[in-house]
Amino acid sequence: MSYGRDVYDKALARLKERHDVCTMKANERRRALSEVNPRFGEIEAELRATSSGLFAALLSDKGMDAFNSVMEKNKALRAEREKLLADAGLDAHFLDDVYACSECRDEYYIDGKMCSCLKKELRAAAYEKLNASTRLKLTSFDDFDLGYYSDEIDETLGESPRSRMTDVLAFVKRYADEIKTRRDSLLFTGGTGLGKTHLSLAVAKEATDAGLGVIYDSVPSLMMKLENERFGRGDDGFCEAVCSCDLLILDDLGAEHSTAATRTFLYTIVNSRIMSELPTIISTNLSVSELSERYSDAVYSRLSGDYTPIWFCGSDIRLKKKLGIK
Ligand SMILES: [Zn+2]
Missing domain, CATH: 1.20.1500 (YheA-like fold)
Incomplete structure (x- = not known):
């Protein structure tokens, strides 16, 4: 860079x-x-x-x-x-x-x-600049409270949301512990307020602490920056940084305004990072069938074939936290 x-x-x-x-x-x-x-x-x-x-x-x-x-x-x-x-x-x-x-x-x-x-400090300063507009507030695994997930058996899951989320937490925590050597990517799916962003940011924190270059952004904001770069209005080298950073975390896939350009950007990023064996975490509120409807076969086959899907379940934690109930 x-x-x-x-x-x-x-x-x-x-x-x-x-x-x-x-x-x-x-x-x-x-x-x-x-x-x-x-x-x-x-x-x-x-x-x-x-x-x-x-x-x-x-x-x-x-x-x-x-x-x-x-x-x-x-x-x-x-x-x-x-x-x-x-x-x-x-x-x-x-x-x-x-x-x-x-x-x-x-x-x-x-x-x-x-x-x-100096190399290390330059890298840290560069990634801080890249993440400045996302107001990255890093969370940790320790403050992920499983108490917000019901311990009643859910018929469709065949287990309680708490039990499922205990496994999810353990899996993602291990992924973060091994982030320096991980080459695989994760797809966080599930509705709003189930902890996807919390765990993404916790991985970002572990990776940043380990000295890795991390870019965290929401897909709509990322697309806007890439569009700006395309028309010479933004930072040169942003697209290159997104494709080559040690860990890329993209929030809210599906919330972007879909155009031919955004679909091309998405394919380029997903594909080039898989080819370079660089880990990526993408979060989405869309179900697998909604993903297949919305994206081209090329993008969908990458996401469904090369990413490990992690299903988040339960009911909206943000609402529960606001209301002060568990
Ligand atoms: Zn020195």
């Missing part, structure tokens, strides 16, 4: 913030230690003076002799500091500078190549 200036600025600002925290900690250590034993502070000051005295020594009449004598003094000061640290039972590196990234020492590039710390 290529990144815009704003993404770079955001990533670098975050890394700088982390670097500043480390510097503050190191300075605080030095200050605290000097309070206990002022000799530490004196050595620091003397070391600074010898460092800046090196050039002056080289340029002086005595040249190398003066230089060597400053170097000797510097060495002696370091040895003294090391001994003082050992006497205090502290590590020899206790007063060293502290870096947020030990690989690049907060330079963000190593031999001209971008360090993994």
